[in-house]
Amino acid sequence: MSDVLELQQITKSYGGRTVLDAVNLKLPAGELMGLIGPSGSGKSTVIKLALGMAQADAGVAHIFDIQMPDRQSLGKIGYMAQSDALYEALSGYDNLKFFAQMRDIRVVDEEIKRVATIVNLTDALDQQVKGYSGGMKRRLSLAIAFLGEPEFLILDEPTVGIDPALRRQIWDELRRQQAQQKTILITTHVMDEAEKVDRVVLLFDGRIIADDSPAALKARYDVSTVEQVFLKAEVEAGK
Amino acid sequence: MMKSLIISQRILKELGKDKRTLALMFLAPLLVLTLMNLVFNTNATPHVQIGTVQMPATMVKQLETVSHVSQTTYPTVTAANTALKAQRVDSVITYNKTTATYQITYANLDVNKTTLAKSAMQSAMLHDKLQSMAQTITQLTVHHPVAAQPQATLKQTYQYGDSQTRYMDTVLPILMGFFVFFFVFLVSGMAILKERTTGTLERLLATPVRRGHIIFGYTFSYGALAVLQTLTIVLYTVDVLHIQIVGHIGWVILTNMLLALVALSLGILMSTFAASEFQMMQFIPLIVVPQIFFSGIVPLDTINPWIAKIQYILPLTYVASADKKIMMQGLGLTHIWVECLILIGFFLILTGINIQGLKKYRRV
Ligand SMILES: Nc1ncnc2c1ncn2[C@@H]1O[C@H](COP(=O)(O)OP(=O)(O)O)[C@@H](O)[C@H]1O
Ligand SMILES: [Mg+2]
Numbered sequence: 001m002s003d004v005l006e007l008q009q010i011t012k013s014y015g016g017r018t019v020l021d022a023v024n025l026k027l028p029a030g031e032l033m034g035l036i037g038p039s040g041s042g043k044s045t046v047i048k049l050a051l052g053m054a055q056a057d058a059g060v061a062h063i064f065d066i067q068m069p070d071r072q073s074l075g076k077i078g079y080m081a082q083s084d085a086l087y088e089a090l091s092g093y094d095n096l097k098f099f100a101q102m103r104d105i106r107v108v109d110e111e112i113k114r115v116a117t118i119v120n121l122t123d124a125l126d127q128q129v130k131g132y133s134g135g136m137k138r139r140l141s142l143a144i145a146f147l148g149e150p151e152f153l154i155l156d157e158p159t160v161g162i163d164p165a166l167r168r169q170i171w172d173e174l175r176r177q178q179a180q181q182k183t184i185l186i187t188t189h190v191m192d193e194a195e196k197v198d199r200v201v202l203l204f205d206g207r208i209i210a211d212d213s214p215a216a217l218k219a220r221y222d223v224s225t226v227e228q229v230f231l232k233a234e235v236e237a238g239k
Numbered sequence: 240m241m242k243s244l245i246i247s248q249r250i251l252k253e254l255g256k257d258k259r260t261l262a263l264m265f266l267a268p269l270l271v272l273t274l275m276n277l278v279f280n281t282n283a284t285p286h287v288q289i290g291t292v293q294m295p296a297t298m299v300k301q302l303e304t305v306s307h308v309s310q311t312t313y314p315t316v317t318a319a320n321t322a323l324k325a326q327r328v329d330s331v332i333t334y335n336k337t338t339a340t341y342q343i344t345y346a347n348l349d350v351n352k353t354t355l356a357k358s359a360m361q362s363a364m365l366h367d368k369l370q371s372m373a374q375t376i377t378q379l380t381v382h383h384p385v386a387a388q389p390q391a392t393l394k395q396t397y398q399y400g401d402s403q404t405r406y407m408d409t410v411l412p413i414l415m416g417f418f419v420f421f422f423v424f425l426v427s428g429m430a431i432l433k434e435r436t437t438g439t440l441e442r443l444l445a446t447p448v449r450r451g452h453i454i455f456g457y458t459f460s461y462g463a464l465a466v467l468q469t470l471t472i473v474l475y476t477v478d479v480l481h482i483q484i485v486g487h488i489g490w491v492i493l494t495n496m497l498l499a500l501v502a503l504s505l506g507i508l509m510s511t512f513a514a515s516e517f518q519m520m521q522f523i524p525l526i527v528v529p530q531i532f533f534s535g536i537v538p539l540d541t542i543n544p545w546i547a548k549i550q551y552i553l554p555l556t557y558v559a560s561a562d563k564k565i566m567m568q569g570l571g572l573t574h575i576w577v578e579c580l581i582l583i584g585f586f587l588i589l590t591g592i593n594i595q596g597l598k599k600y601r602r603v
Binding site for chain 2: 051052053069070071074075083084085086087088089090094098099102103104128
């Protein structure tokens with residue numbers, strides 16, 4: 001099977017400072033990949049360049065073998081940005097319905113019910129988003145990405161501010177999606193979440209310093225957690 | 240197309256939740272108009288151009304001594320009236336020898352000018368009378384009494400409006416456009432700025448929606464809003480303030496809607512240069528205020544002609560010109576289509592720039 005996402009030599013700098021330095025990445029279909037790195041390491045920038053929402057200084061991004069940016073391809077992608085980006089004056093339901101319509105999703109009401117259940121928001125759907133807590137907004141934002149069961153989910157720090165029980169529920173959903181051959185790219189700076197993915201890509205200072213399954217990485221660095229892998233890899237990369 | 244409608248529906252729904260902004264858009268203009276209606280009785284001294292037909296030479300001389308007044312002689316009444324229609328002169332005075340009557344016709348597009356022409360004529364007549372009286376007395380002392388000259392009388396006609404036409408009537412067409420422009424510019428500019436800063440615009444562009452759909456979504460919703468706003472202002476001024484509108488209200492709504500679209504696209508454009516709502520407010524003195532100064536509320540005759548040319552790049556100028564024709568002269572589309580085309584031109588150019596501007600978020 002071909003790669004859902006492929007980044008080749010992606011380079012980006014902001015104001016003369018290199019944020020991404022020749023990043024290469026291949027994400028095969030059906031894989032759940034975690035892009036892990038500390039805050040400011042360039043995770044969100046990787047995603048924006050992959051989607052074509054920012055212009056790379058060099059390199060190309062392909063999604064479903066089509067060079068990005070491509071408007072039609074965006075219909076197959078469920079994207080959740082790091083910031084919540086919701087219409088606060090509207091209700092949760094209105095937000096879901098609006099984005100569903102923008103994504104050309106039919107049977108809107110059923111779909112809204114389904115995604116609201118995944119994130120435990122069914123009871124709050126009629127409320128104005130303005131009155132939501134930070135965690136509720138995060139969940140609504142995630143629900144929008146789930147709309148229409150997209151073939152490719154890109155989630156930028158989806159579990160920030162979400163309590164452990166619900167976090168688990170969300171990971172169960174991600175696993176369920178994966179079982180249906182969906183491809184998932186998730187970023188996080190929470191290291192224990194890194195244990196749950198098929199493949200860990202460690203990003204440090206705009207460069208990929210490790211790329212393998214959690215088990216293989218732990219074996220290679222002879223440690224028991226991904227966090228320790230990161231600390232060791234970071235020291236090596238610093239040399 | 241469908242998506243534009245969905246987007247405009249969402250924008251209107253959001254606005255509907257924002258009662259304060261709605262009140263601002265619909266009630267503030269009425270409040271300001273009411274206040275202005277109460278307060279205004281202005282007196283600027285503009286320059287008046289009077290056309291005369293068969294005026295006695297003595298009267299012509301008298302007229303020319305009045306300050307702020309200049310005089311042009313026309314051979315026939317028809318020629319003078321043509322000049323009046325073309326707004327080359329502000330009033331026409333015709334002298335009828337057989338009845339010894341002065342007939343004065345005011346364009347009355349600017350009440351200040353009407354008043355000035357009126358008093359100029361009266362003072363000229365007074366001086367003329369005094370002079371002929373002095374002559375009569377001189378003749379009396381030398382010769383024998385002469386027959387008294389027939390008493391000259393002054394009759395006044397107003398081409399537009401009547402003697403009750405007030406300052407408010409003449410500025411209303413401009414003010415109405417101004418309100419539409421101001422509120423649509425500000426509210427739409429703020430709305431799209433909020434979409435930029437909260438990231439919803441970026442999220443929207445991460446769906447297969449076209450860039451144009453977003454811009455047209457805004458166009459539909461604010462176009463509709465402008466129609467409502469214009470209707471409110473028109474109905475209020477006619478029914479409550481009793482200000483006369485001669486022409487068809489439909490044309491006023493058309494021009495104001497076009498202006499709203501220009502204001503909207505300008506709001507969207509300026510929001511690109513603002514990082515916060517406060518910075519958006521800073522564009523008011525730059526974009527909004529000059530419109531009110533250069534669109535006719537302040538007479539431009541007294542301003543340096545080079546500076547006065549600024550008015551031609553301001554959209555409100557064209558709306559003021561068209562609305563004046565509709566509301567005071569009762570003219571229709573055949574007389575305002577040039578203004579309408581210019582407004583459409585503004586809109587199309589700005590919209591093109593805006594659709595291009597969204598490339599910052601997504602290049603396709
Ligand atoms: N639009 C931008 N303008 C300037 N600098 C930016 C911009 N976006 C990101 N950066 C910088 O790029 C670096 C990586 O940012 P980001 O990709 O958001 O990191 P992460 O998502 O891993 O926290 C940061 O130092 C950030 O300040
Ligand atoms: Mg980030």
